[in-house]
Amino acid sequence: MTTIRKDSVSGTSCIEPIGGPVRTPSRILVVDDEAEVANLLVRSLRYAGYQAESETDSMTALERCSCGNFDLTLIDLQMPRLRGDEMLTRLRQQYPDIAVILVTAAVGTDIAVSCLKAGAYDYIVKPFDLYDVTARVAKALERRATEIELRMYQSDLQRKVGLQASRIRSMVLQSMESLTAALEAKDENTREHSARVAHYAIRLAEQLPGTDDDFTYRLRIAALLHDIGKIGIHESILNKGADLEPYEYEEIRRHPVLGETILKPLFPDDPILLSIVRHHHERWDGQGYPDGFVGEHTPVGARILSIVDAFDAMISVRPYRTGMTGEEAMNVIRDGAGTQWDPTLVAIFDRMLKTDDYG
Numbered sequence: 001m002t003t004i005r006k007d008s009v010s011g012t013s014c015i016e017p018i019g020g021p022v023r024t025p026s027r028i029l030v031v032d033d034e035a036e037v038a039n040l041l042v043r044s045l046r047y048a049g050y051q052a053e054s055e056t057d058s059m060t061a062l063e064r065c066s067c068g069n070f071d072l073t074l075i076d077l078q079m080p081r082l083r084g085d086e087m088l089t090r091l092r093q094q095y096p097d098i099a100v101i102l103v104t105a106a107v108g109t110d111i112a113v114s115c116l117k118a119g120a121y122d123y124i125v126k127p128f129d130l131y132d133v134t135a136r137v138a139k140a141l142e143r144r145a146t147e148i149e150l151r152m153y154q155s156d157l158q159r160k161v162g163l164q165a166s167r168i169r170s171m172v173l174q175s176m177e178s179l180t181a182a183l184e185a186k187d188e189n190t191r192e193h194s195a196r197v198a199h200y201a202i203r204l205a206e207q208l209p210g211t212d213d214d215f216t217y218r219l220r221i222a223a224l225l226h227d228i229g230k231i232g233i234h235e236s237i238l239n240k241g242a243d244l245e246p247y248e249y250e251e252i253r254r255h256p257v258l259g260e261t262i263l264k265p266l267f268p269d270d271p272i273l274l275s276i277v278r279h280h281h282e283r284w285d286g287q288g289y290p291d292g293f294v295g296e297h298t299p300v301g302a303r304i305l306s307i308v309d310a311f312d313a314m315i316s317v318r319p320y321r322t323g324m325t326g327e328e329a330m331n332v333i334r335d336g337a338g339t340q341w342d343p344t345l346v347a348i349f350d351r352m353l354k355t356d357d358y359g
């Protein structure tokens with residue numbers, strides 16, 4: 001029975017069965033080198049409401065599956081050219097959304113188990129009962145629909161989780177940028193120093209093999225906040241510049257550990273980020289602070305930060321001195337390669353700045 005309803009948009013009439021729109025019947029390909037058997041199955045499946053077609057050549061059947069025209073295939077196990085089990089393997093690899101039921105003349109647990117292990121949804125033993133075949137087809141199609149739905153749900157969930165994670169990261173970065181800007185606002189000389197350091201650090205890191213988004217995210221935050229520990233140091237010492245008394249120098253040397261302590265509650269599960277802040281004043285020769293780490297024992301993020309922080313400090317104007325040119329600052333860093341700084345990273349940074357004409 002059908003009813004005629006008016007399309008609300010176009011005003012045209014369309015025929016609709018009582019109980020809602022027609023669902024597209026599932027499309028089934030029967031693959032059997034015996035045409036009589038294939039045709040018998042096709043007739044039976046069509047009678048049950050499916051769109052069924054037959055194919056007697058297994059290689060041609062595989063090609064026909066590539067068009068995405070079928071939801072399920074019934075495949076005879078014993079066929080020339082491409083055997084049923086070989087076709088099953090190819091289909092699972094290339095078109096995993098097509099459900100496969102194997103039809104076999106042989107009765108044996110081994111065959112059944114190996115078919116199911118290879119990814120068949122079911123197996124039917126010849127001679128078959130047509131009602132049984134239809135019931136198994138329906139069951140396989142139901143399972144296929146559930147699997148596809150689950151896969152789409154998982155992929156949608158992954159996409160949403162990824163989107164949310166990226167939003168959170170972006171919010172954290174914006175907050176850290178605001179915090180840094182607030183900390184630096186009172187000092188004209190260091191204003192935007194951290195933002196520039198973060199910029200250079202990320203560019204240098206991107207020259208290294210294996211750098212991924214996770215690392216650059218951490219490095220960016222660490223670079224923005226590397227000197228946050230200085231809020232715990234008295235301003236009279238910070239602004240003194242040159243000629244520090246030994247006790248004042250010791251006081252300033254506390255800032256990396258203080259920074260790590262301040263950031264720990266904000267990033268409790270991020271030891272990499274915290275270690276970059278803690279170790280950004282280590283030296284390649286082990287004469288740095290706070291832990292006197294030597295060479296590559298210092299985390300790579302901290303070794304990067306150490307170079308770009310020094311570079312930006314040297315080219316910046318201070319109350320007690322003018323800023324160096326980029327080339328002059330790079331000369332100092334080149335001289336310190338292998339003693340103060342990681343020589344490999346210095347060479348990469350040098351190359352990077354050369355392309356910018358030390359700008």
Ligand SMILES: [Fe+2]
Nearest residue numbers: 226227280281
């Ligand atoms: Fe520092």
